[in-house]
Amino acid sequence: MNKQIIMLPGDGVGKEIIDSAKIVLNTVASEFGHSFTFHQHAIGGEAIDLYGTPLPEDTVKACQGADAILLGAVGGKKWDSLPGDQRPEKGLLGIRKTLGLFANLRPVKGYRSLLHASPLKEEVIKGSDILLIRELTGGLYFGKPSERRENGDAVVDTLYYQRNEMERIIDKAFESARLRKKHLTSVDKANVLESSRMWREIVDEKSREYPDVTVEHLLVDAAAMKLITQPNRFDVIVTENLFGDILSDEASVLTGSLGMLPSASVRSDGVGLYEPVHGSAPDIAGQGIANPLGMILSAAMMLRHSFGMEEEAAEIEEAVHDSLEQGYHTPDLQIKGGKVVTTKEMTEVVVENLTT
Amino acid sequence: MNKQIIMLPGDGVGKEIIDSAKIVLNTVASEFGHSFTFHQHAIGGEAIDLYGTPLPEDTVKACQGADAILLGAVGGKKWDSLPGDQRPEKGLLGIRKTLGLFANLRPVKGYRSLLHASPLKEEVIKGSDILLIRELTGGLYFGKPSERRENGDAVVDTLYYQRNEMERIIDKAFESARLRKKHLTSVDKANVLESSRMWREIVDEKSREYPDVTVEHLLVDAAAMKLITQPNRFDVIVTENLFGDILSDEASVLTGSLGMLPSASVRSDGVGLYEPVHGSAPDIAGQGIANPLGMILSAAMMLRHSFGMEEEAAEIEEAVHDSLEQGYHTPDLQIKGGKVVTTKEMTEVVVENLTT
Ligand SMILES: CC(C)[C@H](C(=O)O)[C@@H](O)C(=O)O
Numbered sequence: 001m002n003k004q005i006i007m008l009p010g011d012g013v014g015k016e017i018i019d020s021a022k023i024v025l026n027t028v029a030s031e032f033g034h035s036f037t038f039h040q041h042a043i044g045g046e047a048i049d050l051y052g053t054p055l056p057e058d059t060v061k062a063c064q065g066a067d068a069i070l071l072g073a074v075g076g077k078k079w080d081s082l083p084g085d086q087r088p089e090k091g092l093l094g095i096r097k098t099l100g101l102f103a104n105l106r107p108v109k110g111y112r113s114l115l116h117a118s119p120l121k122e123e124v125i126k127g128s129d130i131l132l133i134r135e136l137t138g139g140l141y142f143g144k145p146s147e148r149r150e151n152g153d154a155v156v157d158t159l160y161y162q163r164n165e166m167e168r169i170i171d172k173a174f175e176s177a178r179l180r181k182k183h184l185t186s187v188d189k190a191n192v193l194e195s196s197r198m199w200r201e202i203v204d205e206k207s208r209e210y211p212d213v214t215v216e217h218l219l220v221d222a223a224a225m226k227l228i229t230q231p232n233r234f235d236v237i238v239t240e241n242l243f244g245d246i247l248s249d250e251a252s253v254l255t256g257s258l259g260m261l262p263s264a265s266v267r268s269d270g271v272g273l274y275e276p277v278h279g280s281a282p283d284i285a286g287q288g289i290a291n292p293l294g295m296i297l298s299a300a301m302m303l304r305h306s307f308g309m310e311e312e313a314a315e316i317e318e319a320v321h322d323s324l325e326q327g328y329h330t331p332d333l334q335i336k337g338g339k340v341v342t343t344k345e346m347t348e349v350v351v352e353n354l355t356t
Numbered sequence: 357m358n359k360q361i362i363m364l365p366g367d368g369v370g371k372e373i374i375d376s377a378k379i380v381l382n383t384v385a386s387e388f389g390h391s392f393t394f395h396q397h398a399i400g401g402e403a404i405d406l407y408g409t410p411l412p413e414d415t416v417k418a419c420q421g422a423d424a425i426l427l428g429a430v431g432g433k434k435w436d437s438l439p440g441d442q443r444p445e446k447g448l449l450g451i452r453k454t455l456g457l458f459a460n461l462r463p464v465k466g467y468r469s470l471l472h473a474s475p476l477k478e479e480v481i482k483g484s485d486i487l488l489i490r491e492l493t494g495g496l497y498f499g500k501p502s503e504r505r506e507n508g509d510a511v512v513d514t515l516y517y518q519r520n521e522m523e524r525i526i527d528k529a530f531e532s533a534r535l536r537k538k539h540l541t542s543v544d545k546a547n548v549l550e551s552s553r554m555w556r557e558i559v560d561e562k563s564r565e566y567p568d569v570t571v572e573h574l575l576v577d578a579a580a581m582k583l584i585t586q587p588n589r590f591d592v593i594v595t596e597n598l599f600g601d602i603l604s605d606e607a608s609v610l611t612g613s614l615g616m617l618p619s620a621s622v623r624s625d626g627v628g629l630y631e632p633v634h635g636s637a638p639d640i641a642g643q644g645i646a647n648p649l650g651m652i653l654s655a656a657m658m659l660r661h662s663f664g665m666e667e668e669a670a671e672i673e674e675a676v677h678d679s680l681e682q683g684y685h686t687p688d689l690q691i692k693g694g695k696v697v698t699t700k701e702m703t704e705v706v707v708e709n710l711t712t
């Protein structure tokens with residue numbers, strides 16, 4: 001299979017880890033007889049510096065013609081004082097919206113050799129394996145009006161959803177639950193928000209189409225508590241955009257290995273954008289020590305979700321797992337008796353495990 | 357001083373713990389020569405059963421004439437299927453809004469004898485002492501329109517704030533920080549929401565009036581992470597209504613003693629409503645084993661914030677602390693070598709410590 005992959009390194013460590021994904025994907029290509037073509041484009045702060053906009057037309061066009069997109073990270077102090085619509089994050093929001101990538105998939109699973117670094121007690125976090133699904137192109141992030149009122153004495157943002165926007169993400173969640181432990185937690189604030197009441201109705205309607213999946217409703221405040229006190233009670237969690245932003249980041253620190261976590265933002269036809277959960281990490285950028293595993297695991301998610309290459313994805317995940325079991329890790333992690341390596345070395349270890 | 361206190365026991369364990377507050381307050385009254393008059397009224401599910409509405413006119417009137425209000429808890433399975441505007445929670449939202457109780461104060465502090473029950477590792481949670489201040493009468497909770505659109509094919513909720521609503525809660529936060537460690541964390545989503553950008557501007561403006569307080573801005577998703585990974589980096593946190601709902605509940609489970617946490621909802625003239633953070637706990641209601649300490653500590657907050665009785669408040673807090681150090685606790689807690697007692701016995705222990 002020949003696949004066109006757009007690479008958007010972005011800012012900070014994004015530039016360093018994107019190469020790791022390329023190296024690993026090239027290895028997979030030659031092992032399995034695929035051909036991946038990579039095209040690199042600018043986004044975020046880099047694009048602002050080069051072209052004066054976080055999302056150049058050229059980047060959008062390239063992404064529209066792609067089979068999938070890999071993104072490093074966007075943002076950094078340098079661009080923090082720019083007005084809202086000229087900031088690096090706008091590039092990310094823009095590409096999600098333009099491509100219609102409505103489903104954000106955030107798996108959170110602990111690695112045995114890293115669990116000791118969790119802020120949670122081992123008996124609390126042990127056995128946790130969560131897939132958080134966040135609606136990504138609706139809600140408060142995009143609703144209009146979003147503006148100052150009354151000569152600047154008031155302000156309004158709008159939480160707007162269409163029924164079909166809720167339906168498709170809820171369908172995606174039920175389908176994902178089917179492939180896992182068949183338990184779905186739907187998170188809303190139905191005791192306050194009208195949008196949440198509609199969300200809850202749709203979940204209840206849909207649940208009749210998926211009788212094999214058990215469903216529970218949880219208020220967002222209760223969910224924020226339970227993620228900490230009983231993370232292993234969850235299987236798939238589905239929620240709207242803003243709740244998902246907060247809860248997925250909350251969930252991402254539970255296992256103590258943020259640098260390892262991948263994410264996918266996909267739409268129904270399989271096109272998707274894949275990026276590690278960690279940000280651009282300006283504090284360590286340029287030193288060659290960033291953890292490439294979140295990026296590499298994002299590439300694995302791409303193979304699975306956009307290209308249907310389940311076996312190839314699983315091999316990458318296994319190679320990452322083996323590399324950690326062998327004790328190799330970048331300085332952001334700690335493994336007892338392990339060996340600290342650079343971004344490049346870590347990537348080589350993964351490739352080594354992939355080919356043996 | 358003679359003070360008129362409205363008691364709203366509400367539902368579930370609310371009915372059982374409200375008496376504990378009364379007993380403790382009567383003890384304080386006789387020790388310090390105050391006189392407290394208590395008037396009991398219905399709210400929430402109980403009010404629905406008795407009067408067909410979660411917030412009877414009579415209750416509102418009584419609260420409007422009060423010096424302060426103590427609330428047990430509202431809600432329960434029995435009323436969960438009622439339409440949104442007839443649910444017990446509406447009583448709570450209604451009383452907050454009607455009385456203009458715009459500032460919700462949620463202190464989170466660990467008790468040494470209980471920290472072992474925290475889901476977090478002891479080295480992570482140790483030393484945490486957070487005051488979370490949530491805006492309580494604006495934002496998505498109350499903005500209009502909040503309705504179905506396009507024949508039910510779309511839905512909208514509105515996040516609306518007036519400048520002065522932001523200013524007064526931000527002032528409250530700066531003033532609170534002044535009385536503590538002088539560090540304020542303001543939480544928003546300024547990279548996406550216009551309302552958050554206005555919020556951030558106001559915080560920056562106000563910070564010039566409080567040069568002795570250091571301020572940091574944190575995005576809500578980052579705050580959700582840092583509360584778990586570094587809870588002891590915070591002093592005062594201030595944020596808008598919905599973010600505050602989520603983050604304050606997240607924060608409430610960190611110390612492992614939810615049943616102990618008080619809260620206050622106040623306005624500028626000192627009138628306030630005080631309630632424990634835990635809910636109506638229908639699973640243990642009626643058994644006489646509910647933990648009364650969150651309620652008792654809420655009464656202490658009332659003395660401090662509504663009546664200016666700092667010494668009296670501190671004595672209650674010390675009595676609670678001593679009671680735990682002596683090993684007494686209700687079944688929701690665990691203390692090594694401790695003694696499990698009922699709601700009534702726990703209250704007696706606190707009174708005993710208060711009078712010796
Ligand atoms: C950068 C920001 C706009 C973005 C979001 O809130 O969606 C980020 O926090 C994320 O979760 O990917």
Ligand SMILES: CC(C)[C@H](C(=O)O)[C@@H](O)C(=O)O
Pocket residue numbers: 191192221445448449601
């Ligand atoms: C009952 C509910 C409406 C309420 C809220 O969200 O404000 C509760 O969760 C709280 O935090 O006091």
